[in-house]
Amino acid sequence: xxxxxxxxxxxGWDFSTQQVKVVAVDAELNVFYEDSAHFDRDxxxxxxxxxxxxxxxxxxxxxxxxxxVRALDIIxxxxxxxxxxxxxxxxxxGAGQQHGSVYWKAGASQVLRSLSPDLxxxxxxxxxFSISDSPVWMDSSTTDQCRQLEAAVGGAQALSCLTGSRAxxxxxGNQIAKIYQQNPEAYSHTERISLVSSFAASxxxxxxxxxxxxxxxxxxxxxxxxxxxxxVCLAACAPHLEEKLGSPVPxxxxxxxISSYYVQRYGFPPGCQVVAFTGDNPASLAGMRLEEGDIxxxxxxxxxxxxxxxxxxxxxEGHIFCNPIGxxxxxxxxxxxxxxxxxxxxxxxxASCSWSEFSEALRSTEMGNGGxxxxxxxxxxxxxxxxxxxxxxxxxxxxPAFPRDVEIRALIEGQFMAKRIHAxxxxxxxxxxxxxxxxxxxxxxxxxxxxxxxxxxxxxYVIDTANSACVGSAYRAFHGLAAGTDVPFSEVVKLAPPPRxxxxxxxxxxxxxxxxxxxxxxxxxxxxxxxxxxxx
Ligand SMILES: O=C(CO)[C@@H](O)[C@H](O)CF
Numbered sequence: 001x002x003x004x005x006x007x008x009x010x011x012g013w014d015f016s017t018q019q020v021k022v023v024a025v026d027a028e029l030n031v032f033y034e035d036s037a038h039f040d041r042d043x044x045x046x047x048x049x050x051x052x053x054x055x056x057x058x059x060x061x062x063x064x065x066x067x068x069v070r071a072l073d074i075i076x077x078x079x080x081x082x083x084x085x086x087x088x089x090x091x092x093x094g095a096g097q098q099h100g101s102v103y104w105k106a107g108a109s110q111v112l113r114s115l116s117p118d119l120x121x122x123x124x125x126x127x128x129f130s131i132s133d134s135p136v137w138m139d140s141s142t143t144d145q146c147r148q149l150e151a152a153v154g155g156a157q158a159l160s161c162l163t164g165s166r167a168x169x170x171x172x173g174n175q176i177a178k179i180y181q182q183n184p185e186a187y188s189h190t191e192r193i194s195l196v197s198s199f200a201a202s203x204x205x206x207x208x209x210x211x212x213x214x215x216x217x218x219x220x221x222x223x224x225x226x227x228x229x230x231x232v233c234l235a236a237c238a239p240h241l242e243e244k245l246g247s248p249v250p251x252x253x254x255x256x257x258i259s260s261y262y263v264q265r266y267g268f269p270p271g272c273q274v275v276a277f278t279g280d281n282p283a284s285l286a287g288m289r290l291e292e293g294d295i296x297x298x299x300x301x302x303x304x305x306x307x308x309x310x311x312x313x314x315x316x317e318g319h320i321f322c323n324p325i326g327x328x329x330x331x332x333x334x335x336x337x338x339x340x341x342x343x344x345x346x347x348x349x350x351a352s353c354s355w356s357e358f359s360e361a362l363r364s365t366e367m368g369n370g371g372x373x374x375x376x377x378x379x380x381x382x383x384x385x386x387x388x389x390x391x392x393x394x395x396x397x398x399x400p401a402f403p404r405d406v407e408i409r410a411l412i413e414g415q416f417m418a419k420r421i422h423a424x425x426x427x428x429x430x431x432x433x434x435x436x437x438x439x440x441x442x443x444x445x446x447x448x449x450x451x452x453x454x455x456x457x458x459x460x461y462v463i464d465t466a467n468s469a470c471v472g473s474a475y476r477a478f479h480g481l482a483a484g485t486d487v488p489f490s491e492v493v494k495l496a497p498p499p500r501x502x503x504x505x506x507x508x509x510x511x512x513x514x515x516x517x518x519x520x521x522x523x524x525x526x527x528x529x530x531x532x533x534x535x536x
Contacts, residue, residue, distance in 0.1 A: 006085065006087075006088050007024075007026045007032065007085070007088050008026065008027050008088050008090055009024045009025055009026045009027070009032070009088055009089060009090065009474075010024075010025055010089065010090055010091050010092060010093070010474045010475075010477035010478050010481075011023070011024055011025075011089055011091075011092035011093075011473075011474060011477065012025060012092070012093060012094065012095075012283075012467075012469075012470040012471055012472065012473030012474030012475070012476075012477065013092065013093070013094030013095065013200060013277070013470065013473055014094060014095045014096075014280060014283070014467075014469040014470045014473065015068055015071075015094065015095065015096040015097065015196050015197070015199075015200045016051075016095075016096075016097050016280055016469065017050065017051045017052065017063075017097050017136065017137070017138070018038060018039060018040070018050055018051040019036045019037060019038040019039060019051070019071070020036065020037050020068065020071035020072055020075060021034070021035070021036040021467070021469075021470050022034065022035055022036070022075055022079075022470065023467055023470040023471055023474055024084070024089075024474070025471065025474035025475070025478070028495055029475070029478075029493065029495045029496045029497075031467070031471060031474075033079075033084060034467065034470070035075050035078055035079060036075070037071035037072075037074040037075050039051040039063075039067055039071065042071070042074060043067050043070055043071060043074075046064050046066075046067040046070075048063065048064070048067065051063060052136055052138060053133065054138075055141075057141065059139065059140050059141035060135075060139055060141040061135070061136055061138040061139040061140075061141075062133035062134055062135055062136060062139070063100070063133065063134055063136050064132060064133055064134075065102050065129050065131075065132060065133070065134045065199070066122055066125070066126065066129070066132065068196070068199070068200070069121050069122045069125050069203065070120075070121075070122040072121060072200075072203060073120040073121050073122050076262075076265075076266055077120070079266075080266055080267075085267075086262075086266045086267040086268045086269075087267050087268070087269055089268055089269065089272050090269075090272065090273070090477075090478075090481055091254075091272060091273040091274070091275055091477040091478070091480055091481050092204060092258070092272065092273075092274060092275070092473075092474075092477050093201075093274070093275035093276065093277060093278075093473045093474070093476045093477040093480060094197065094200050094201065094277040094283075094470075094473045095197060095277060095278055095279060095280045095282075095283035095284075095469040095470070095472070095473050096195060096196030096197030096198075096199065096200050096215070096277060096278075096279065096280065097136060097137055097196050097279075097280055098137055098195075098196075098197075098215060098218040098279035098280060098281060099136070099137040099170045099171055099172050099175070099195075099218050099219070100134055100135060100136040100137060100172075100195065100196040101134055101135055101172050101175055101176065101193055101194065101195060101196075102129065102131075102134050102193070102194040102195070102196065102199035103129055103130045103131035103134070103179070103186065103187075103190045103192075103193055104128060104129060104130070104190065104191055104192040104193070104194065104202075104208070105127070105128055105129055105130040105189055105190065105191065106130075106189055106190070106191040107128075107191070108125075108128035108129070108191065108192070109191065109192065109207060109208060111124060111125065111127075111128055112125075112128075112202065112203075112205075112206050112207055112208070112259075113206055113207055115206060115259065115261040116261075117260075117261055117264035117265040118265075121203060121261075130186045130187075130189045130190045131179065131183070131186055131190070134196070135175040135178075135179075136170075136196075137170040138170070139169060139170055139175065140169040140170065141169065141178065142169045142174040142175055142177065142178045143169055145167075145174040145175075145177040145178050145181070145237070146167035146168065146169060146171075146174050147167070148177065148236060149167045149173060149174060149177070149220060149233065149236050149237065150166065150167045152232060152233070152235075152236035153230075153232055153233060153236070156316055157314075157315075157316060159220065159233075160314040160315060160316060160320075161314045162223055162224075162230055162232075162233070163217070163219070163220050163221065163222055163223065163224060163230060163233065164217050164222075164224040164312070164314055164319060164320035164321060164322075164330075165217075165218075165220060165314070165318075165319045165320065166316050167220055168220070168319075171218060171219055171220040172195065172218065172219035172220070172221065173219045173220040173221040173233055173234075173236075173237045174220060174237070176193060176237050176238050176241065177236070177237040177238055179238075180237070180238035180239075187238060190244060191244065192208050192244055192245075192246070193241075193244045193245055194208065194209070194211070195211055195215050195216070195218075195219075195279075197211075197212065197215045197277035197278050197279055198210060198211045198212070198215070198276075198277060200277050201255060201274055201276060201277040204258055204259060204262065204274050205255060205256050205258070205259055205274050206258075206259025206260070206261055207256070207259075208246060209255050209256075209274070209276065209277065210246050210247060210248060210249040210253070210255060210276065211245060211246065211248050211249070212248065212249055212250070212251040212253070212276040212277065212278045212324070213227045213248050213249070213250055213251055213322040213327075214251045214278045214279060214282040214321050214322045214323065214324040214331070215251075215277075215278045215279035215282060215321075216248045216322070217319075217320070217321035217322050218279055218319065218321060220233060221233045221234060221237070221241075221245075222248060222322075224312070224320060224321070224322055224330065227248060227250075227322060228247075228248070229241075229242055229245065229247075229248065249276055250276075250327050251276055251278050251282065251322070251323075251324040251325070251327070251476070252275070252276070252324075252325070252327065252476070252479060252480060252483065252489075253275070253276045253480075253483070254273050254274070254275055254276075254480045254483050255274050255275070255276050256273075256274055257270065257271060257272060257273060257274065258270075258272040258273075258274055273477070273480055273481060275476055275477045275479070275480030276480075277473070278324050278473075278476070279321070279324075280469040281306065281321075281331075281333055281469075282321060282323075282324035282331060282472075283324065283468070283469040283470075283472040283473050283476070284296075284306065284465060284468040284469045284472055285306050285308075285323075285324060285325070285331050285472065286324055286325050286472030286473070286475055286476050286489070287465065287467070287468030287469060287470070287471040287472025287473075287475065288306070288437050288439075288463055288465060288468055288472070289475075289490070289493050289496060290306060290308050290331075290437065291308065291433075291435075291490060292308050292310065292326070292329065292431070292433075293308065293429070293430070293431035293433055293434040293435075294308050294434060294435045294436070294437060295307050295308070295423060295428065295434065295436050295437070295456070295458075296436075296437040296438075296439065297419065297436060297437070297438050297439070297440075297443075297452065298439050298440045298465070299339060299340065299438060299439070299440035299441060299442035299443050299448075300339055300340055300440040300441060301339055301340055301341060302335055302336060302337045302338075302339045302382075303335070303336040303339035303340075303415065303419070303440075304333060304334070304335050304336075305332075305333065305334040305335075305336075305419055305422075305423055306331060306332075306333060307331060307332040307333075307334070307423055307426065307428045308323065308326070308329060308330075308331060309323075309329065309330040309331065309332050309426065309427050309428060310329050310330070310427075311427050312330045312332065312426060312427045313425065313426055313427035314426075315425055315426055317334070317382070317383050317384060317422065317425075318332055318333060318334040318335075318383065318422065318425075318426050319332060319333045319334075320332045320426065321333070324476070325476070325479070325489040326489075332423075332426045332427075332428070334383055334419070334422055334423060334426065335382050335383060336381065336382065336383050336415070336418065336419065337377075337379055337380070337381055337382045337383075338376060338377045338378060338379060338381055338415075339415075339442075340440075340441055340442055341378075341379075342376050342377075342378055342411065342415075343411065343412075343415075343442060343448075345378060346358075346376065346407060346408060346411045347408075349407075350404040350405075350407045350408050351404070351408060355445060358408055358445075358447075359445060359446075359447040359448075361404065361405040361408040361409065362408060362409055362412065362447040362448070362450070362451060363447055364405055365405050365406060365408070365409040367454055367506060367508070367509055367512045367513070368413075368512040368513070368515075368516055369406055369409045369410055369413055370394060370406070371393065371394025371395075371516075372391070372392070372393060372394060372399075372402055372406050372409075372410050373391070373392045373410060373413075373414060373516070373519065373520055373523060374389070374390070374391045374392070374402065374407065374410030374411060374413075374414045375388075375389065375390040375391075375414055375523070375524065375527060376389050376410075376411050376414065376415075377389070383418070383422050384422075384524065384528055385528075385532075386524070386527055386528060386531060387531070388531075390523075390527050391410065392523055396519070396523065409451075412448055412451045413451060413455060413516075414520065416451055416452050416455040416456070417455055417513070417516065417517055417520045418520070418524070419455075420455055420456055420513075420517065421517060421520065421521050421524070430456055430457060430458055434456070434458040435458065435459060435461055435499070436452060436453065436456055436458050436459065436460045436461065437460075437461050437462075437463050437499055438452060438460050438461070438462050438463075438502065439462065439463055439464070439465040439468075440465075443462050443502075444462075446502060446503065449462070449502045449503040450503045450506070452503065453503040453504055453505045453506075453509070454505050454506050454509035454512070454513065455509075455513050456505075457505050457509055457510045457513070458505065459501060459503070459504045459505070460501075460502050460503040460504075461499035461500060461501055461502060462499060462500050462502045463499040463500075475489070475492065475493045475496070476489075478492050478493075479492045479493075
């Protein structure tokens with residue numbers, strides 16, 4: 001009977017790099033519907049690869065904004081054809097790939113406000129964008145604009161203290177500066193600039209949605225402490241920018257009711273609430289239900305850390321964003337490029353291409369590896385900027401090689417000690433209630449997770465994050481329904497399936513790694529100074 005009973009629900013959307021995805025989550029926080037429109041597969045007319053166009057200069061990377069609109073049409077039509085009961089949708093929220101930007105042409109707001117329910121969105125919005133190919137996060141063509149912005153605020157560290165990051169090519173302020181400098185006419189014909197997240201929210205609102213503080217933190221424009229635009233940064237990027245951006249809002253804000261277009265065309269209830277959309281990574285933090293003191297480690301091609309921070313320490317590496325679910329707190333992202341590909345290389349070289357031999361090596365070597373430490377960066381590392389393999393004996397002497405088992409443990413201990421050191425450099429602190437949430441390919445290897453638990457001195461849980469940005473957005477929609485009641489996000493999501501405990505710290509682990517971590521940090525600085533030359 002339950003199957004046919006009305007299922008009050010919230011929708012969570014993700015306008016990501018390669019697809020638009022949606023999940024429907026019921027009041028018991030079960031996902032009961034999901035669908036996606038894949039750009040390369042379902043929207044061939046746009047000719048993207050991996051959802052983007054890489055331009056001939058090899059630096060400029062864009063995506064057609066109308067492709068995103070068309071993908072939404074496809075999903076909504078498919079949901080309608082499947083008999084999805086839109087009348088049960090209480091609220092919706094969503095996520096977008098961070099840093100990307102959308103340029104609404106003068107007059108577009110009028111079109112958004114008066115959409116005809118007889119036509120799909122893409123047929124009505126075709127003339128609404130002053131830039132048809134939106135810059136996205138894979139773009140790295142704005143180095144000049146990055147240097148100009150840092151110079152305007154007093155340098156890279158000053159910009160990081162102000163906005164949470166030093167200048168990065170993909171960050172939206174630098175992308176806007178490039179458009180203003182290279183296409184001033186298009187810029188002057190632009191009445192509104194959205195992020196991908198607030199652009200998607202605008203489609204559902206039928207008016208311009210404000211940018212939320214969390215995704216806004218990925219622009220090099222928002223003062224993350226005061227949660228207002230930095231006038232110095234705005235002025236350094238382009239004129240009249242504040243009026244084109246609108247004012248930022250807290251990520252938990254209800255930005256309005258759904259546009260009548262969706263009520264008339266699909267049967268959404270007129271009172272369906274739209275909760276501010278945010279960036280895909282902040283939405284994933286919500287989907288993983290990270291709490292104060294927790295850390296999420298995504299062990300993939302590159303390893304990514306999601307941190308919950310109370311008192312951030314902005315640095316020249318990593319990114320600090322306003323927290324999407326703890327309005328007075330922050331989150332941080334740290335990316336380590338030498339992730340699974342490095343683990344696979346050492347597996348092939350030192351464990352005969354076998355994960356079971358790799359695991360056996362971890363089980364047969366002691367915590368601390370007899371004082372041997374290794375740094376393994378076959379590609380230029382981001383955190384920090386080091387390349388090459390560097391091995392040190394217990395006496396801190398450089399050595400050319402380790403025995404196979406020692407090599408394997410040195411790799412894994414080194415990767416996790418680096419993560420802890422750089423996380424603590426951003427202000428992260430392991431707390432008594434800290435949980436480490438592991439996800440990604442390597443999180444299926446229990447012996448690797450045991451080292452993670454030992455190095456951090458905290459229990460490791462595993463979670464499935466396949467739909468974390470979508471699910472996190474649906475959770476945030478439910479939280480938006482409780483707006484004004486001070487119900488914390490953790491209370492709203494307490495029914496969600498709990499993560500599974502995978503490893504707890506070995507007795508004595510803290511003593512071992514409290515001694516090793518400072519040594520690792522010093523040796524990392526030694527390598528940096530040798531490879532970067534003397535300080536300027
Ligand atoms: O650039 C990034 C974060 O800073 C990426 O994770 C994008 O958000 C991916 F869409």
